[in-house]
Structure formats: C-alpha cells, structure tokens
Amino acid sequence: xxxxLTGTNIEINGELRALVAKRFAKIKRRVPEDVHCEVxxxxxxxxKIADGQKAEANLHIKGGTINAKAHERSMAAAIGxxxxxxxxxxxxxxxxxxxxxxxxxxxxxxxxAEGAL
Numbered sequence: 001x002x003x004x005l006t007g008t009n010i011e012i013n014g015e016l017r018a019l020v021a022k023r024f025a026k027i028k029r030r031v032p033e034d035v036h037c038e039v040x041x042x043x044x045x046x047x048k049i050a051d052g053q054k055a056e057a058n059l060h061i062k063g064g065t066i067n068a069k070a071h072e073r074s075m076a077a078a079i080g081x082x083x084x085x086x087x088x089x090x091x092x093x094x095x096x097x098x099x100x101x102x103x104x105x106x107x108x109x110x111x112x113a114e115g116a117l
Contacts, residue, residue, distance in 0.1 A: 008042035023083035036060045057082045
C-alpha cells in the first residue's frame with residue numbers, strides 16, 4: 001500500500017510519518033499492495049475551534065473509495081481515529097461481500113428438510 005501524506009498549515013516531519021505508518025500497519029496487512037491511500041493532516045489556527053487538529057484518509061481500493069475524517073485536540077488522536085474508522089469500514093465491506101456470496105446457498109437445516117420430504 002502506498003501512503004501519500006499531505007499537510008495543510010502543518011509541517012510533515014519524521015515523527016508524523018512514523019505515527020501514520022504505525023497506525024496504518026494493520027490496514028497494510030489487509031489490502032493488496034497496489035492500493036493507494038491519501039492522508040491529509042491539517043491544523044486550524046482559529047483559537048475558538050477546540051478540536052483544531054484534523055486528519056482525513058482516502059483509501060482507493062478495487063470497487064470504490066473508503067473515506068474517514070476526524071477532528072481532535074491532538075494530531076495523534078486524530079490519526080488513530082481515522083485508522084480505526086478505515087479498519088471498521090474494511091470489515092463492513094468484507095462482511096457485506098461474504099453475505100452476498102452466501103445469499104443463494106442453502107443452509108444445512110433447509111437442505112435436510114427438503115431431502116426428508
């Protein structure tokens with residue numbers, strides 16, 4: 001998985017890159033190598049906005065795009081939230097695909113009931 005990191009009103013340093021790589025390691029294991037992920041980190045300079053740290057992830061996978069956004073007080077928390085949200089959406093996508101593939105299959109109960117008649 002290729003991760004593109006972009007910053008708005010924030011300097012992207014090695015610490016942020018390492019944090020994103022650590023949080024997205026679980027996602028890397030679950031998706032193919034040719035997947036492209038865009039992570040956008042931003043900081044709001046307005047003091048009236050309490051949750052001034054923003055993070056957004058766009059994961060471009062076969063069949064669609066997964067988006068996640070988070071606003072937090074710290075950048076580490078925002079990155080953690082978007083990583084968790086992407087994992088949740090990947091799980092949901094996989095569950096739906098498995099349910100669709102099993103939709104026409106007979107269950108054991110129905111198979112035995114029809115054979116007994």
